Amino acid sequence: MARNEGKGSAKKNSQLVLRLDRDERDSFVELCKELDTSAAREIRRFIRGFMKEHAED
Template sequence: MSEEKKKKKKAVKKDSQLIIRINGEERDEFVELCNHLDTTAAREIRRFIREFVTASKAE
């Protein structure tokens, strides 16, 4: 990743929360899988949201 992209990503401030309720077993399995893939649950959920919004705009 280029230095410019890294700076751009850091410039986006995370200033809001989204609270969801899910089954504890599903949560634990998801977090464990994320750890195994060397990522975080929050990062993957943010990625899903970005991709979902982008795909919805393309329709």
């Protein structure tokens, strides 16, 4: 299989910068580690779900 084939093959080439309380961020990152996931993965999952939920039919 080629390097860019399969799940997650779309190159991520954009960033979203947000500000939040340091303690909240640290707690979120720690919880993600405990759940064997990453903060970025969970934020992407939230964004995709939010967009799907609010998509115009």
